[in-house]
Amino acid sequence: MTSAATGRRRLMGAGLGAVAAALAGCSGRSGPVPRLRLATGPRGGPYHAFGRALAQAAGDGGGRLEILPLATAASVDNLRRLDEGSADLAxxxxxxxxxxxxxxAPFTRRAPVTALARVYVNYTHLLVPAAGPVRSLTDLAGRPVAAGADGSGVQVLAGRVLGAAGLSTGPAAAGERQLGLAESAAALRSGAVDAAFWSGGVPTPALTALAAELPLRFLSLDGYADALRERYGPVYTAVTLPAGAYGLTAPVGTIGVGNYLLAREDVAASAAGELLRVLFDRRRDLLREVTAGVRLEPRFAISTGAVPLHPGAAAYYRSVYG
Structure with missing residues (x-):
């Protein structure tokens, strides 16, 4: 058992009296309303939309918590903001x-990060024009590829997938271009790139819109999941883009990666618990556009791998679900 799993079990099973008491007293708070800065993603992207929806849901919850969504470059940028203290949540x-x-890597030291919940699964999309010559990942040798915005999780994942296929260095290297979702779609339309990586819920509205104007092919990636797991751990799984999404006539195997809602270690336990109450109470509204990858229930939510649960999160799960 890993140290993170051992720590999670200890938090869930014992020693939670003080934290649970703080959580129980959250509804009776008489002091200032906690105001937490949530690092999300670029404006117009799914992380920023989710963050705004979560902030609205918290505001509808009786004024016990205020969330301020911050537009960012997404995952890598968000973790750096948590580390430096310019964000409380991410x-x-x-x-x-x-x-x-x-x-x-890409971090140089451990960051003071804890998990509140594993929220849903991101599906890796590798899309190409259906009329183009690319039919598999290895066909991207030497070709320009939109590989996620600088500072995003997509950039990290795309680099690892290309590396697993032998396309990150040498004469066969794909030409990685750091483009966000909107820029990637525009580059595919214009022919500036031959393929684009994206990681998100299914369906991602921007890709649904793109597929309506440009016939697309989604490339299979699930054959690389084991190689990624061997090198980087069990955060990567084989999943399936379902038939019907984006007009797909058959399912396409790909790589799944969980999404975490994170907090700095110094976020108050009562605030963490209130945020989780909002998340679970409003989960259907918050995730209504994600038809694949939604598994927001306690057993799934506490599965945060090497990232330890925040004490307030452990208290919440313990108090609500036993």
């Missing part, structure tokens, strides 16, 4: 969160 892909918790 959304991140699980692989980037574990890199930060372990002090692994």
């Amino acid at each position: 959304l991140s892909m699980a692989d980037v969160a574990e890199d930060a918790a372990l002090g692994r």
